[in-house]
Amino acid sequence: MAASVTVAAEGTKQLTKNNPSDFTEVKAHIDGATGAVSYIIEIPEVVDFGNLTQPDTNENSYTYKPYDVTAVEIKGLAKDAQGNVTQQVSVYVKDENATTTNSNFYIANTDPAKDYKLQYHVFDTTIANITETTPPLSSVTMASDKGYFLKGFTEQGQQVNGTLVLNQNQLFGQDLEAMSGDYSGHMVFYSEIVDKT
Amino acid sequence: MLSLIILICIAAAAVILLWPKEDPAKGVVGTITDHWDPQVSSPVQDGDSSEPKRGTQIPGYSSAAMREGDMSLKIRIGNPPDNHVGFIASLKLRDGTVLYESPLLHPGQGLEEVPLTQTLKKGTYEALVEYRCILLEDGKPPLNTAESGFTLYVN
Numbered sequence: 448m449a450a451s452v453t454v455a456a457e458g459t460k461q462l463t464k465n466n467p468s469d470f471t472e473v474k475a476h477i478d479g480a481t482g483a484v485s486y487i488i489e490i491p492e493v494v495d496f497g498n499l500t501q502p503d504t505n506e507n508s509y510t511y512k513p514y515d516v517t518a519v520e521i522k523g524l525a526k527d528a529q530g531n532v533t534q535q536v537s538v539y540v541k542d543e544n545a546t547t548t549n550s551n552f553y554i555a556n557t558d559p560a561k562d563y564k565l566q567y568h569v570f571d572t573t574i575a576n577i578t579e580t581t582p583p584l585s586s587v588t589m590a591s592d593k594g595y596f597l598k599g600f601t602e603q604g605q606q607v608n609g610t611l612v613l614n615q616n617q618l619f620g621q622d623l624e625a626m627s628g629d630y631s632g633h634m635v636f637y638s639e640i641v642d643k644t
Numbered sequence: 645m646l647s648l649i650i651l652i653c654i655a656a657a658a659v660i661l662l663w664p665k666e667d668p669a670k671g672v673v674g675t676i677t678d679h680w681d682p683q684v685s686s687p688v689q690d691g692d693s694s695e696p697k698r699g700t701q702i703p704g705y706s707s708a709a710m711r712e713g714d715m716s717l718k719i720r721i722g723n724p725p726d727n728h729v730g731f732i733a734s735l736k737l738r739d740g741t742v743l744y745e746s747p748l749l750h751p752g753q754g755l756e757e758v759p760l761t762q763t764l765k766k767g768t769y770e771a772l773v774e775y776r777c778i779l780l781e782d783g784k785p786p787l788n789t790a791e792s793g794f795t796l797y798v799n
Binding site: 482483486488490494515519520635637639 | 702703708719720724772785792
């Protein structure tokens, strides 16, 4: 199987009477066997907030679920002449039904006769680092259909320790019997090897 | 009678020698094997190994290559043996064109080469393997999905 080769020359330099010589670094990288597995990431299996509680007031009533995304194995990333890794495994996340115009995260009643959905937020940090003003991923519009950028992994063992947050005040004043049932939602994790940003 | 037997033997030999031989490589296209392994080094297991795993391992790729006119692609698509969920794997272009969809892959099952629904013209394509994860029980409800993007070179 043919391997792909990329060659790049760094910048441009001018040779003058006072500077008659200089160097240009030329780098090359040869991709390993094509079609082979280059990395493995581990993603959470499911979004599960468990049993939700209807609050007595319209105050915020958050429930939190931690999640992890892990670089289980990475091999063959390109390096420069100094041995520094110049590529990364970029990981993105989005709701299964997200579009660039509506990219919020939702869980929906699994009974098709009950058209109810609840919004939740995705943070790329632990509960301890989340305050009332910490912006979730979806506080901005999704830049591409790959999803929200989560992390660029460069070596095995790196991890995103994030949190899913659902505000139960969405249930305040609602008809619980009408809304009752199981709710589920799914995230889509997109990953690819790119040059380091 | 003897000459008839000799004639039959010669004819049989001719058939065996001249019959077009099937390319052994073609026999593995689309074949799902058990004991599929992503062929990366075993991850280090830290901590209490008796704690139930909550995550799903997803293979990712840098690139794949094929020739214009090929109706199969060598790419190692499979469900890592450490998983506890099933996969339905689809090979697609970023524009949504589906090139291959697998049946249910149990942990440890995978393919080395996949048949394509169509061939591609010479060029460089953005492609991905979509891994739809499902529980292996109770009606097989869906779980989170992963997409592994890579560059597909058609020479």
